[in-house]
Amino acid sequence: MTKIAILFVSVSDNPGASLSFRDFERLLLAFGFLPVRQKGSHRSYKHPIAQRMLVVQPQGKDAKGYQIRQFLDMIEQYGLTIDDR
Secondary structure, three states, X not given: OOHHHHHXXXXXXXXXXXXXXXXXXXXXXXXXXXXXXXXXXXEEEEOOOOOOEEEEOEEOXXXXXXXXXXXXXXXHHHOXXXXXX
């Protein structure tokens, strides 16, 4: 298992746990999300299959919990995998 796959398993098992924003962005990119815009600290990501954008911003050095849950919901809703690029 790759590091990113291990990270995804730990996040999906416990979405309430803290996750560094850097690791969260690594997950987004690994699942095929592409950065489309940044305005201040807000970063917008779009996936070619998903029909909506995901806007994220750090809370200090960590990702916000509700944004991690939104990401996991999109993964489930659209059936995305790490290989979807």
